[in-house]
Amino acid sequence: MQLEIKNLSQQYGKNKLALDNINLTISPGIIGLLGPNGAGKSSLMRILASLSKPTDGTVLWQGQDLIKDPSCLRHELGYLPQSFGVYEQLTAQEFLLYLAAIKGMPAKQAANKVDELLALLNLSDVARKQLKGYSGGMRQRVGIAQALLNDPKLLIVDEPTVGLDPEERARFRHLLSDMSGDRIIILSTHIVSDIESIADKIAIINEGKLLAFAAPEQLLEQMAKSVWRCVVSHDEVKNLRHQYCISHSVRRSDGFHINIVSPNQPLPSAVNVQPSLEDAFLFYTSLKNTAELASVGDDTLAAMPC
Amino acid sequence: MLNTVYHCWRADFLDRVRRRNYLVMLICMAVVTLVFFPPDSSGYATILIGGYRGIYNSAWIGATLAILNVLFLPIIGFYLIKNTIERDRVRGISELIAVTPITKAQYIAGKWLSNFTLLLGVLLFMSLTAIVVQLWHGEDYAINLLDLLLPQVLYVLPILGATAAIAILFETIKPLRGGIGNVVYFFIWIGLIVNIVSDTSGVGGIIEQIRQAITTFDPQHNGNTMIGIALSDDFNDGGIQTFTWSGLSYHPQVLYSIGLVMAFTGVVLALATVSFDRFSKLAEQAIAKGTNSRVQRMLTRLITPAARLFEVACNHFSFTSLVRQELLLLARGRSVWWYLAIAGLLLAQLLTPLDTLRTVVLPASWLLCVLVFSPMGQRELQSGADSLIFNCVSPIKQQFPAMLLAGLMLATFVVSGGLLRFFVAGEYFSLLMLLSGALFIPSLALACGVLTRTSRTFEVIFTTLWYVGPLNRSGADFIGVDPIASQQANSPVIFGVISIILLVVAVLGRRWQLR
Numbered sequence: 116m117q118l119e120i121k122n123l124s125q126q127y128g129k130n131k132l133a134l135d136n137i138n139l140t141i142s143p144g145i146i147g148l149l150g151p152n153g154a155g156k157s158s159l160m161r162i163l164a165s166l167s168k169p170t171d172g173t174v175l176w177q178g179q180d181l182i183k184d185p186s187c188l189r190h191e192l193g194y195l196p197q198s199f200g201v202y203e204q205l206t207a208q209e210f211l212l213y214l215a216a217i218k219g220m221p222a223k224q225a226a227n228k229v230d231e232l233l234a235l236l237n238l239s240d241v242a243r244k245q246l247k248g249y250s251g252g253m254r255q256r257v258g259i260a261q262a263l264l265n266d267p268k269l270l271i272v273d274e275p276t277v278g279l280d281p282e283e284r285a286r287f288r289h290l291l292s293d294m295s296g297d298r299i300i301i302l303s304t305h306i307v308s309d310i311e312s313i314a315d316k317i318a319i320i321n322e323g324k325l326l327a328f329a330a331p332e333q334l335l336e337q338m339a340k341s342v343w344r345c346v347v348s349h350d351e352v353k354n355l356r357h358q359y360c361i362s363h364s365v366r367r368s369d370g371f372h373i374n375i376v377s378p379n380q381p382l383p384s385a386v387n388v389q390p391s392l393e394d395a396f397l398f399y400t401s402l403k404n405t406a407e408l409a410s411v412g413d414d415t416l417a418a419m420p421c
Numbered sequence: 422m423l424n425t426v427y428h429c430w431r432a433d434f435l436d437r438v439r440r441r442n443y444l445v446m447l448i449c450m451a452v453v454t455l456v457f458f459p460p461d462s463s464g465y466a467t468i469l470i471g472g473y474r475g476i477y478n479s480a481w482i483g484a485t486l487a488i489l490n491v492l493f494l495p496i497i498g499f500y501l502i503k504n505t506i507e508r509d510r511v512r513g514i515s516e517l518i519a520v521t522p523i524t525k526a527q528y529i530a531g532k533w534l535s536n537f538t539l540l541l542g543v544l545l546f547m548s549l550t551a552i553v554v555q556l557w558h559g560e561d562y563a564i565n566l567l568d569l570l571l572p573q574v575l576y577v578l579p580i581l582g583a584t585a586a587i588a589i590l591f592e593t594i595k596p597l598r599g600g601i602g603n604v605v606y607f608f609i610w611i612g613l614i615v616n617i618v619s620d621t622s623g624v625g626g627i628i629e630q631i632r633q634a635i636t637t638f639d640p641q642h643n644g645n646t647m648i649g650i651a652l653s654d655d656f657n658d659g660g661i662q663t664f665t666w667s668g669l670s671y672h673p674q675v676l677y678s679i680g681l682v683m684a685f686t687g688v689v690l691a692l693a694t695v696s697f698d699r700f701s702k703l704a705e706q707a708i709a710k711g712t713n714s715r716v717q718r719m720l721t722r723l724i725t726p727a728a729r730l731f732e733v734a735c736n737h738f739s740f741t742s743l744v745r746q747e748l749l750l751l752a753r754g755r756s757v758w759w760y761l762a763i764a765g766l767l768l769a770q771l772l773t774p775l776d777t778l779r780t781v782v783l784p785a786s787w788l789l790c791v792l793v794f795s796p797m798g799q800r801e802l803q804s805g806a807d808s809l810i811f812n813c814v815s816p817i818k819q820q821f822p823a824m825l826l827a828g829l830m831l832a833t834f835v836v837s838g839g840l841l842r843f844f845v846a847g848e849y850f851s852l853l854m855l856l857s858g859a860l861f862i863p864s865l866a867l868a869c870g871v872l873t874r875t876s877r878t879f880e881v882i883f884t885t886l887w888y889v890g891p892l893n894r895s896g897a898d899f900i901g902v903d904p905i906a907s908q909q910a911n912s913p914v915i916f917g918v919i920s921i922i923l924l925v926v927a928v929l930g931r932r933w934q935l936r
Binding site: 166167189196199204221261 | 425427428429432435436439440509512516523528700701
């Protein structure tokens with residue numbers, strides 16, 4: 116099972132690129148798509164879900180061209196969009212049965228699956244309540260349930276933890292972990308903690324460009340000697356912010372404890388510390404252009420596979 | 422295949438039938454049915470053929486209810502159901518549907534079934550009400566369900582099927598999705614009514630059968646058919662004459678007519694399936710590219726100095742600034758061709774003879790603004806910005822007057838050429854009439870928007886009034902097409918009072934919303 120993205124670009128307006136020549140080959144497992152708001156994650160997700168078409172490039176699902184024939188994927192796809200609506204006068208059970216039917220599931224199988232998912236997502240008690248009375252988190256769980264209805268081979272979830280409380284977020288992460296195996300799960304988020312414990316690979320995207328695509332440990336390894344911690348005054352923080360990528364900052368009685376991402380020691384007092392995925396994410400997304408990425412890659416991150 | 426269509430129908434139908442506005446619609450239609458069969462003491466009649474009406478037995482009520490439904494359900498029903506695909510699109514349910522394997526034909530079939538069954542519900546409710554009406558009048562207590570329901574099945578159901586299909590087709594064609602489609606459909610319906618009444622295999626056939634039955638006992642009857650409202654002054658001496666109508670006889674021609682309407686429905690659904698974009702973004706992008714940016718740029722350059730001047734003038738006070746923002750909201754999103762058309766009409770107002778100005782140019786100028794005024798009073802709720810807007814300003818004391826003033830300014834602006842002409846010509850009554858019309862339009866829009874929370878209500882009511890009033894020179898003429906008749910009827914005062922009542926209703930409605 117494989118999803119291949121080749122030279123994918125999407126243009127909007129005259130010269131603006133939502134996606135700029137993305138190339139990825141994705142195998143079964145959980146892929147975390149990480150990027151700041153407006154990075155192009157949703158544009159990529161929508162193309163993969165066959166909701167919109169690129170201006171250039173192809174996407175191959177099991178060798179079949181998804182752009183030319185979106186139907187080759189639709190029976191095997193589960194998709195949770197970033198924002199979606201529901202029929203508010205229906206109950207969660209009725210709504211999920213409706214979506215199961217339009218996904219082509221036989222009635223009996225659909226009824227069993229709906230009950231199973233409602234229980235899994237802790238919605239059994241409110242399954243017969245109209246959706247208009249649901250909170251944001253409950254609606255999001257209905258959204259997650261509908262994405263899992265047809266036991267999808269490719270599951271695309273766009274910002275799935277929006278509106279979920281910490282406990283629900285943790286449960287959702289476990290759910291995805293349990294589900295991964297012989298399927299591809301693409302999870303898009305700008306919250307690093309959502310994916311750092313479950314993703315097999317992470318793709319970092321910003322301004323439509325793919326900046327990195329590697330396993331979390333590879334990303335951390337490549338940043339191994341590039342994260343520095345030091346204690347500085349308020350004024351120094353202001354100056355350092357202009358010169359370096361500051362990934363972490365905490366105010367203490369003795370000053371600001373900050374983490375700086377840099378290939379070189381930024382201050383004599385700075386000590387090397389273990390990098391986090393947040394450091395890697397902020398570092399990559401702080402790069403202004405491809406040339407900058409390439410130049411940094413020469414020093415510390417040369418082997419970053421994209 | 423059928424399971425998918427069934428669930429597509431079921432979900433959509435349940436979601437709409439459980440809404441309060443469907444219940445309100447049923448109650449309204451029950452009231453219409455009650456009003457359509459008035460007692461003789463009411464002083465009015467709704468259907469007279471050759472000066473007669475049948476006694477209220479099942480045969481008469483069934484036949485005349487079918488006439489009412491064939492004539493008016495296609496228009497009322499259309500506006501009731503025309504939003505099934507749009508709701509999926511606007512609320513984001515389309516995001517979930519588009520990624521599934523459902524085919525365009527399955528989706529359209531499910532949506533059509535939902536539309537059709539909603540209209541069927543209305544028809545059934547009206548038929549049940551008709552039974553109550555018959556028992557209430559007590560002219561004949563024998564309920565004959567076949568006489569009552571068969572005309573609905575043979576004459577009305579096929580028309581409802583076609584209406585359901587046309588509503589779907591309009592939703593799949595982008596230019597017809599919104600308010601323009603609502604206005605276009607109104608004129609199509611007006612155009613079709615004459616054909617429906619004269620069609621001998623449909624309603625025309627029912628009327629003809631009744632007329633022949635009357636001829637057998639009164640060959641000298643006046644032969645006229647009146648469907649609408651006739652006051653007692655218009656009746657023949659001695660009031661309404663009644664007779665016992667024994668019921669319709671059905672000819673094979675009726676089946677031919679049904680087959681024809683069903684074939685038409687099939688063709689419309691096939692067209693809708695082809696034109697449905699399956700919520701494709703690409704289709705929208707392609708349409709977006711079609712806008713004429715060069716003309717737009719030129720127009721922007723022309724308007725900018727005046728807009729700047731207006732901005733400077735408004736920015737001194739918070740209220741005038743709010744009025745300006747409301748005005749911008751009203752005008753925003755219009756196509757460049759709309760601005761050009763308004764500019765052309767303003768020029769025509771200055772150049773055409775006064776008679777043409779009254780009868781053609783001024784009515785056209787305001788008709789062109791239907792979609793500009795229709796979002797008034799409900800835009801905040803529809804866009805979900807109500808919680809932000811209602812917290813920022815006082816919705817009753819500030820925002821409401823600002824909306825009204827913006828609407829009044831726009832309504833006045835689009836007929837400003839006419840106002841100037843009337844002033845120069847010394848026709849002060851026409852000038853006053855036009856100003857009262859300019860107040861009436863935003864008042865009506867605000868009341869419709871606040872009370873019904875949809876732009877369609879204003880679009881339908883305004884277009885109907887526009888057709889009945891200025892175009893047919895009736896008492897609903899809010900423009901003053903016939904100044905003498907308007908002066909005799911004291912129309913500026915009447916429309917002024919109506920406007921105030923509408924505004925009070927709108928304010929009360931908004932207060933209720935805020936609670």
